Amino acid sequence: MGRCKLFFLVVFFGITQIIVSQNFSSLWEGYFSYYSIKDVTQGNNKIYAASENAIFSYDLSTSELQTITTINGLSGETITKIKYSETYQLLIIGYQNGLIEIVSESDNEVLSVVDILDKVTIAPNLKRINHFNEYNGLVYISTNYGISVYDLNRLEFGDTYFIGSGGSQITVNQTTVFNDMLYAACGNNNAIKKASLTNPNLIDYQQWQTIGNGAFLAIQTVEDRLYSLGSNSAFYEIVNDNLNQIFTYSELPLDVREFNSYLVITTRNNVFVYDDSFGLLATASVNSEFNTSFLAATITDNHIYIGTSSLGVLQSEFINPNTYQVIRPDGPLMNNGFKINAIYDKLWVAFGDYDIFQNPFPLRSYGLSIYKNEQWNNIPFDSLLAARNLTYISVNPFNPSQTFISATHDGLLKLDNDVATILYNDSNSGLEQLVIPSRPNETGIRVTGSKFDQSGLLWTVTSFIDKVLKSYDPVSGQWRSYSFKEIIPDPITDELGYNDLVIDRNGTKWIAAYSNGVVAYNENNGSKVINRVYTMDQNMPSTAVKSIAMDNRSQLWIGTIKGLRVLYNTSNFLDDPNPRVSEIVILDDGIPKELLSNQLITDIKVDGSNNKWVGTFDSGIFYFSPDGQQTIYHFTKDNSPLPTNTISDISIDSKSGKVYIATPKGLVSFLSGGSEAEEALSNAYVYPNPVRPEYNILGFNDLNNINNGVKIRGLTENVNIKITDIEGNLVAEAQSRINQRASRSNYNFAIDGGTAVWNGKNLANNIVASGVYLIMISDLDSFETKVLKLAIIR
Template sequence: MRYFRLLLLLFFPLCLFSQDFSNQWTGHYSYFQISDTYAIENKVYAASENAVFIYDIDTRTSEPVSTVNGLSGETISTIYHSSIYEITAIGYENGLLELVIDDEVRTFIDIVDKPTIPPTQKRINNFFENEDKLYISTGFGIVEFNLERIEFGDTFFVGPAGSQINITGTVVSNNSIYATTTGNGILSADVNNPNLVDFNQWTTVVPGGYNGITFFNDQILVWENNNLVRRLDGALLTTVVTASSNILDASASSDGLTVVTSDRVSIFNPSFQEVTSITTSVEDPFLLNAASTLSNRVYLGTASRGLLEVDLGNSNVKTPVSPGGPLNNFAFRIEAFNNNLWVVFGEYNSTFNPFPLRERGISKLSADGWLNISKDEVLGATSLTHITVNPNDENQVFISSFKDGLLEINDNQATNLYDNSNSGFETFVDGNIAVFLNGSVFDNEGNLWISNSRVDNGLKRFTPGSTQTFDVDLSSLISDPLSNLGFSDTVIDRDGNLFLGSFNSGVIGYNSNTGNLVKLVGAAQANLPGDYITALEVDRNNQLWIGTLRGIRVLFNTPGVFQQNNPRTSQIIILDDEGVPQELLFEQAINDIEVDGSNNKWVATESSGVFHFSPDGQETLAHFTADNSPLPTNNVRDISVDDSTGSVYFATGKGILEFKGTATGPESNLDSVVAFPNPVRPGFSGRVTIKGLTSRANVKITDIEGNLVYEEISEGGSIQWDTTAFGRHKVASGVYLILITGEDQAETTVSKLLIVR
């Protein structure tokens, strides 16, 4: 009974019903890194890094399941599907168990939350189904899960004296359960023994270390910590397969025994004769993590090419069947423009060190889906860290490399790479290409202003079509350019003034008309909480929002900063829930700040997710975290707002999420004004969005008798109305007129809105 009490203490049911966010969110995960596969009936279940998808062989369609559908976003270790109970089980590196039942995700945190199990031993390694039980092989033992009752059963600690040991797999044969371990041999017990929680009921059949076990043609097969598959006959092992390299996985199906190594998949018949093999080659390379065979096809789970379908009758043709997505989940910077999203995956650390250099290519999302430009198609550019779309030609994109210069993309193809050998960009290592470019922005004349780190001429003006640059010498502000390890952001205000965020020199300002320079640095001088500037954004009121490792500041008068002797920034003071004044995002590490079409602020943080603030920062409109949204992590690296659609994109190290916002950029006229939802039906508690507005348009809402109930000047291309009469009370049912006048009063339009209470 002591073991039973231990079990109850260890696994008190902790099931959570995950929320589906698909109404307002879209997940843009990469499905190119496949960690595990499982094939049964007419479907293949594939696990990528932190999302899964189901490939239907008959319809040839792939259905993704991600954090938007309720998954955790943690790192997946294994996947299994029970065709009897129609349950998909997903195991994680951290011990999390998730089940997909009738399109609903149920999360079990029992293993994750147990302090008696070290974090390094909670990994779920394998699933095996027998009758109504799912045997879960973990880094500490074996856990039963009842698929019929959807609850945990017994837990077996089967190491010496009941210790925790790593179980790599289980099978049940002839009323015996067999388990392989990485160092404690092959263990066996009577599967019907009611006291399997007692480690004394388990015996060691064969000593040694084994990476897995499967059941094929009425035979128990194990694979050792090398290249051998061996058959278990009583207490004897007989080698039946010798692979060319270490075996990663082996699985059985009606097509035969599938043995997987990193560079080869082999299919063996019941006599263990190899009947088919698929091998990587220089012409068609792949690196394998898993593979499954079904209906005379093999499905290769690769490390960078996704899931590949191969007909065993023609193994030379490999058809990608993964859902569309970016090249990698590690999105470093993103840029949304006119319903397109560009993504780069380069990287530098907190000291602007890009090494080891990342070679990951470029991804682009458009109405046609994902387009991926591989690392072999970017002219050798590494560490791609910033994206700027030419607003006068959206087919021309400039991408900064924090090592190799400036990459030019035209019509989705890399056409030029500018560095110190062929342009005015500068290296800080004589005789080498060490051109550390980063933040860039276009001015109204079509010039690209870009930072060039660790050299005196730290700001460059580059005109597309030319190779020369106009240099801005910053040595009067930064005496030792090598000590300022890098520049983060570059922005421009409506007067043409440039601002750069630096590593240790605060904010650098440059007036392009007069050539004047200014530096905002230090707490005493400029009221900055830190001199490491991580993000800059000029809002629609021409105010500069500054992100640091220790909070946010605002420069309210950007043109005037060049006329002031000691320009200072201001913090945003808000009242907390108890009415006590607090500094907005005090001591928070800020990764990015963006402004939407309504001048609301979106702020990405290092550890607290994303904040959505009103234009002045006084009201928190939303706070998205990994706990209350599909974000897979609270470390959000970058944000980009698409003014044309209102969508807000979040880049993390674990994937990209899209929030379907409604705040769009200003239009050139009032021809496309629309209000939604319309009609407002009973029970609706949200806000009505009026979009298609010009900049600073006057919006008045009246009832049918002409009584004014709301009025606002638009910041961007849309406003939102809470359907109250100036915030006092909800307006009654009826028809309401939306009267819109342009800023110069030369253009007007009228729309109608029906409200039903």
């Protein structure tokens, strides 16, 4: 996300960089999972919970839930620890990679503190943030290299303590202050270290004393007592530097903390609440109704709040600790969406996954998530007929209540009205099991890409069988199979597996293959029904194709593991004895360069304006003009809310122009503002109407910001639009394919697929006056016309 250096301070780490993260809530939305909770904390009458890379708060008075995500400026990295400072009203977030972010409750600003993250003398695996201990305005940060001190008043680092033998870097799991001494629970048999806070030279490892032996996971002060947890599950009270064992847990505790003179210890199956003398006050336990794992817990005067691995936060009362209420914001089941499909007012998210070599193992027994009307419907795995590795999603265009999802090991799952009804496999359909004579125990039905054609047939591809391509008629129930043996003689050794499947206007099926590039098949093409493009002689950078997309001009865009190609002549491909693809050459400072050379392309989607969205493995997502010559946007995790630069899948809501982007660390969307063209102008409309002064949407220059300007929706594919005042004077004019919204020409009025955007300026580049304006739309192909009226009040 966009970062600007706020100020610099010379401290131990060199130059402290506090970076104000940008808020992207205008055009972006985030859809993060809050089922798996890493840590909880509390303060200012709120409970805060951290999921993998997002935060939510629960107001104890109003029960209101609020989220903090990459949309608000979080990094999207993996969270390990959070701490709320009551004194400074700051939420401190620690990450696995050493990043620290501080959220100010007063203005919701997110400050990114990158000193530990950027410190080159500390190995990346040692930068993990293990614990925050706030004492007298300082935070003692436990890490895998030692202890760093951070001043919350000045927002700057102080000293760092390397307290191992000879000043070496050792793991510190937790610290506490007891009788003006700083105690550290250390891992890797480094025991417990202590030093006086009045000692000005704690950076000298020789100032630290060692208590006990072995490894320790936690240390905590409760009133006038000091407790510690060993890696052997033994719990100790430390008295005069002697460790007195007082209890041994049957399972290793995961979290030890104090609140209001109470000791809270969390294990996988239990939360124990003790008084300061280690008297047990309450025990909350996992049960059959709430079958999960506990990870961390905190308490209030009357309640226990437990972060779990799969249910969010569970709330229970001290007087009835095993009766739970689930607290969790709405969101998908998981963050790592693998395949998504936005269609018919729903967003489908599947989490199945397989690797770059088409290997679906280990098999994923995951559920499905469906987003509709701003609410999530999460279907658990046990409601999906044991269908594992769910991937590609196809909705029947003639019966949108039917959805078919590839189970890339078990077959094809059918859902009716979002309820799983049939799992098609080799026993009840035309699908086939793979057979490898040399590996008889390796079975499965490797169904991947699927697509409905214009006649309502569902087409699928299955790896490692001879008859790769199959069609299914949902009306008649008939299956048909088509062999690729002509070009792929041995389905086991000659092809590792298939990805995308798209179907063009002529009924040709285009399939992305790992070993054979792009394969095209049309059973109605006469004698030549199959062909492929995959060799270097055909200008393919790799045989391995991850994604393909047919654009509005019947040009096939091909994403390989080593770059991007375009097949311009698709109509004659099957009959072409030597088809070739082309790279896109752009000018970079006057130097010709290949677009996305050597990039691993993970997905390609085409919007209503024939612009291309291209996802990559490690460079974020690109938005290109129809010919690829102009980069309209390039979003990465540094300039957008993307939680990672790895893009798993892309899907575009053709009605709203919202682009959904799935990543291994969460799902986000960007409102691009374009839409798919309509068949007729009957539903065309203009909004907002009237345009009132409080909207403040006129006069801007960037037509890509869909929050501004006057929008005209419901346009057909090829239109001319004139805007005149009530006296007939021409004010603005735009035409499809000429006045494109993302053009470098900086038009005042432009068209993007089925949507036009006008910034309210006239031909003289001045904002128009108040009045009534006529919008005259003409379809240049059908000669259909429509006139709309627009009122502007300034």
